[in-house]
């Protein structure tokens with residue numbers, strides 16, 4: 001396994017301002033890089049802007065300015081955003097930099113000299129908006145399939161990269177990438193090279209695409225149609241296709257194809273072990289990108305590299321989309337959410353935590369500010385912030401503001417479990433009773449399942465809160481100070497572990513937590529993290545709440561629609577719940593204001609009940625279904641070898657990310673049913689809340705998947 005990790009984000013078009021979809025990909029790459037560093041890898045992180053092509057040229061024309069002035073202004077909106085969101089890329093690359101233009105021209109010349117780019121007379125349907133030709137068959141109702149806009153018939157000479165030659169080699173590399181547990185080294189041998197696409201479902205999509213004959217790629221645009229691009233070195237009437245230019249940024253950034261190092265303000269890729277920077281970092285690269293640009297990355301890019309005689313990227317991770325009301329958030333639809341305004345309102349750490357925790361990596365998720373507020377209030381303010389505050393206050397009151405040295409005593413059962421869980425998360429591979437479905441951090445984080453990493457870490461925080469409640473050091477301190485010291489010491493140790501594990505998501509807050517609990521050494525690599533290293537006698541520091549709570553105020557329109565006088569209310573409900581009275585209920589879950597129970601059904605014989613095959617299953621994936629407010633699509637492991645797809649109407653009461661890795665109860669022997677055009681093979685058992693919305697049920701502790709329920 002290589003100890004180096006080179007991570008890239010897409011380079012963003014500078015045709016508009018950044019939105020939360022862009023922010024997600026960069027925050028995810030930043031956090032993934034920090035986890036890799038925490039696990040001891042050397043890392044290099046590149047992001048940047050894609051500044052050529054028709055979209056950018058049109059955006060500049062719209063503003064009545066020349067494209068260079070436009071990109072010089074707009075790239076800053078991206079470049080300046082990343083530090084605001086706590087992201088720390090080593091390099092911000094722009095495709096208009098002279099060193100990148102030189103790389104693109106060198107690549108074009110090399111392929112032209114090798115006969116791998118050829119001139120052809122070409123006739124087809126051209127879409128100005130999508131900036132590409134389509135075949136007759138590809139058109140939808142005679143219009144561009146991407147944009148739905150009209151196309152024009154064009155005949156012109158163009159230059160083609162002979163991409164089709166590499167089809168079989170590419171298929172073989174992607175198929176190799178589907179094998180489990182691959183080493184990260186890339187082979188120089190084309191017979192053994194690997195392209196791993198995460199999640200594997202996306203690899204199968206690309207393989208599906210590659211089952212059709214692969215066309216050669218048109219890599220030129222005549223200057224009459226597009227001036228804003230990099231000129232072909234062998235025909236100055238043409239510029240190159242923006243994707244041919246953009247993809248090469250990943251090589252330019254680390255000094256490939258003779259690229260100069262980046263300019264001031266960047267950290268150039270370091271050379272190691274007598275290798276050049278390019279040999280050091282390429283091809284142990286992971287490209288992060290949105291699922292909409294997977295084909296360009298997984299097909300165009302590796303075949304370009306094959307033709308250039310360079311190793312192909314080792315791995316790509318395709319993220320899902322942030323949706324607004326089940327529709328993709330995008331600049332063209334005008335439904336974008338600004339990351340800066342959210343950051344200004346809630347702070348960058350809350351925004352980072354929300355983005356990373358809420359979206360299961362690789363799947364779509366609906367964005368809502370209300371969900372962000374809920375996440376902040378429950379996970380960060382209540383669970384984490386209050387825990388730190390309470391423990392420090394107890395140390396200040398009872399132990400002179402110091403970390404109490406741990407007396408040599410047996411911890412309580414609850415404390416013992418918390419210690420075992422915390423050490424296992426960091427160091428362990430041992431199966432652990434009561435660990436639920438959690439996995440050690442190195443496994444989830446290095447597989448980029450960061451939503452799981454955070455969920456598992458918050459479970460440690462919940463364990464520690466449970467210990468404070470059950471061991472009650474605030475009471476025991478009066479008659480048995482040692483017992484209280486033992487509890488507080490280990491809860492502080494747990495907090496130290498949690499702060500380390502959360503540091504990639506919460507880089508600033510984690511350091512502040514460590515400072516407050518008397519740990520002066522900052523964040524250490526996980527390999528050096530040992531339970532018991534926190535020294536007794538260090539001073540703890542009180543401070544203002546780490547994560548203030550926010551009240552969710554519904555937008556004016558929905559508030560007006562709510563019951564008169566009901567107010568916007570905090571918490572989950574925020575609706576005009578009939579008969580719920582004023583205030584939309586401070587958090588569901590207590591069942592205190594239950595709706596009148598439905599009348600009981602008449603008695604039945606037990607044999608009626610036992611005809612239903614009830615099972616426990618593990619939720620492997622959960623995602624919203626476009627155009628459905630209520631349904632979630634779940635893949636559930638019922639111990640049958642193959643997971644089952646089950647659709648359940650629980651989208652209003654539970655976020656998909658909260659279901660992942662949890663066990664649920666399923667009626668397994670119902671006939672398959674079609675809902676929203678999708679098959680559902682079984683039904684989740686749910687309880688109805690006060691508003692009649694469905695709340696899934698979980699077993700009180702983990703049992704084997706497929707266990708019967710009676």
Ligand code: ME8
Nearest residue numbers: 010011012013021022050246247289290321322329
């Ligand atoms: O495609 N949710 O740039 P881009 C999640 N310049 N991700 C989203 C999103 C959403 N709602 N909307 C957009 C380009 N994205 C090219 C890349 S790389 C060599 C060239 C993601 O600014 C989108 O999926 O249009 C893509 O990964 C990224 O933002 C850049 O989009």
